[in-house]
Amino acid sequence: MASCKASESIVTPKVSAVTVSIDLVNVVDDKVKVEIQIDNISTDTISYYIPKIVPGTYQNNNYGRYIDDFKAFNKEGSTLGSQKHGDNRWKISSARQLHKISYWVNDTFDCEETHDIFSPTGTNILKDKNFVLNLYAFVGYFDKFKETQYRLFIKRPKSLEASTSTKKIIPENPVDNQNYDIDRFIFKRYADVADSPIMYSDPDQVTFTVNGIEVLLSVYSPGKIHTAARIMPQMERMIRAQRNFLGDINATKKYSVLLYLSSTKKEDAKGFGALEHNTSTVVVLPESISKKKLNESLTDVVSHEFFHIVTPLTIHSEEIHDFDYNNPKMSEHIWLYEGTTEYFSLLFQITQGLTTEEEFLERLLEKIEISKQFDDTMSFTTMSKNILAAPYRENYRNVYEKGALISMCIDIIMREKSNGVYGVLDLIKNLSNKFGADTPFKDKELIKTIKEISYPEVSDFLENHVVNNQPINYGFYLNKVGVIYSTTNVPSSYFIHEQQPLVKGLEGSKEIVFESNITLNSFLKNLGVQGGDILQDINNKTYTIKNIYDLFGDSNQWKLGDDISFRIKRGGQEVTLTSKVIEPTMEKIVLQLDPSASEQQVDLFKKWIND
Secondary structure, eight states: OHHHHHHHHSSOOOOOEEEEEEEEEEEETTEEEEEEEOOOOOSSOEEEEOOSOOTTOOSOOOGGGGEEEEEEEOTTSOEEOEEEETTTEEEESSGGGOOEEEEEEEOSGGGGGGOOOOGGGSOEEETTTEEEEOGGGTOOEETTOTTSEEEEEEEEETTOEEEOSSOOOOOSSOOOOSSEEEEEEEESSHHHHHTOOEEEESOOEEEEEETTEEEEEEEEOTTSOSOHHHHHHHHHHHHHHHHHHHTTOOOOSEEEEEEEEEOOOTTSOOOOEEEEOSSEEEEEEETTSOHHHHHHHHHHHHHHHHHTTTTTTTSOBHHHHTOOSSSOOOOSOHIIIIIIHHHHHHHHHHHTTSSOHHHHHHHHHHHHHHHTTSOTTSOHHHHHHTTTSTTTGGGGGGGGTHHHHHHHHHHHHHHHHTTTSOOHHHHHHHHHHHSOTTSOBOGGGHHHHHHHHSOHHHHHHHIIIIISOOOOOHHHHHHTTTEEEEEEEEEOOSSEETTEESEEEOTTTOOEEEOSSSOOOHHHHHHTOOTTOEEEEETTEEOOGGGHHHHHHHHTTOOTTOEEEEEEEETTEEEEEEEEOOOOEEEEEEEEEOTTOOHHHHHHHHHHHHO
16 A cells, blocks of 8 residues: 555646536436546546545535446546445546546435534435535545546536536536536636535525625525525625624625425435535525524525635645545634634624614523533643544534634633734734735744734633633623623523423323422412422323323413312322412523623723624
8 A cells, every 4th residue: 555655646636627428317216427537647546535524514424426437438438447445436447548437426415314414514316306415425535636626517407407606617618418518617626626515406596795794695405395485585685794793804795595395204304504604605404494583594604604604714724724534633722713713603794783772692602501401620722633533523503602602712812912903803813914814823823923912811721621621600701891791581491492492291100290300380389389299180180191292281270369279199198289370480591781881891891893
């Protein structure tokens, strides 16, 4: 193997372009055929790779597993020897004669129960209806030609149209055929291929312009439940707010939102969310959700992905800039790429008036609570560097929780040090100006650079809580802007709160028992109910598992002030509890602006959520 690699690297490559053909017309067994043409190889052997992992994902997906019937040919059409190594590499013999390779590609959407590829990072092949082409799963690279030009030809049914940010090449001699057409694209290098998803479907597209950015929204809704035209107003409002928030940060002139709405049938996408690209995002959501819920999901999901045009697509380390698709070296700073992006997706909504102060603080509290489910003593830089392996992989989701809270804390620190005029968005702007898309930073030097363009206290925080393993006291930093933990009473139902039942059935005895590991509401507490009590009857009506749903329905008919009598069993003894029906409420922990906050704290709070 060592001699093979040496042989491949001796001669300077003479290949001028890699030509790729993808056939979306002649689909066979839910697979599409790909042909790669390359000439003038000057080595005895060469290797062809399909990515193991791609930027924006933090797990090994091994897309080569979905390649079948790989063959290599010379100009005469005779086959050349090739051998598969692992999941993602094919080594081709007699490479000097190589003219073309061909293979078939399976999709991932219709077999998601057999793998853990996140749907937006996967592929869909639905003949004559829809193709989700994350191109890295269809098109690979030769080991020495990742910087070579790629020419892509896609044969597609005339009824389907491409949705992409990549400009199509208009041919001098268009195809004269009633059934199919051929789309042509040119990419400077393989990284541009991998970064350019295309969705083919019966066209349902709208285009609008926001502050100099041309935005394409393309929707595939198999049941025609949702349309691009109906979704566009909220999408335009959101992206306009994002552009206003970013100000003079302008990383792209065109952006595409490719929205695939899953039927949620057995052989369809199940992983809902999105994957960012430089000028687009692939989004997968269930078709069955309401328009209101769809708009809410798109606001959260697409806003996060759109902000990725700044981090890491503009500001990134050498590991991302020179990404190795099959032997990846991960960056230490996922807190920056994912955490800051997630924080921005919350912060812009409050600064641009898309959400309320209470909702913003509630989302922050939610992140604090969820972050507690992960290892709070794990170094974030260590986790980032080793994110593909256990035990770090299991803590990855915390980059969206604690990662966002890290950005919140340094935002507050900078607001305090600058009397409110400098925050994390200003820091990102300065980093963007210093580096930019073509100038990566060195992982080990980022915190030093942040110290130089912000404050020593920020680098101290990052060293303590990101590099080292010191847990964060969020209350300490929130107090700087006058925000404190408090409690409030919120409406509840008598036997259920926020979809969480306060009772459950006992399988053996068929009795109903009050949960012992959750807080009971004010009505049950006032009545004297305790966790573990077994319900016998209410006002002489017996309740068991068989009629447990009556319990919820009957309670809806109770009137405030009516007499109520529960007969329960506690510790083997029957007990009767009587009271009046009162409004059930639950005590809830909230974040709120301290009524006694100082003038300086209130001023910092206003600048934090308004600037």
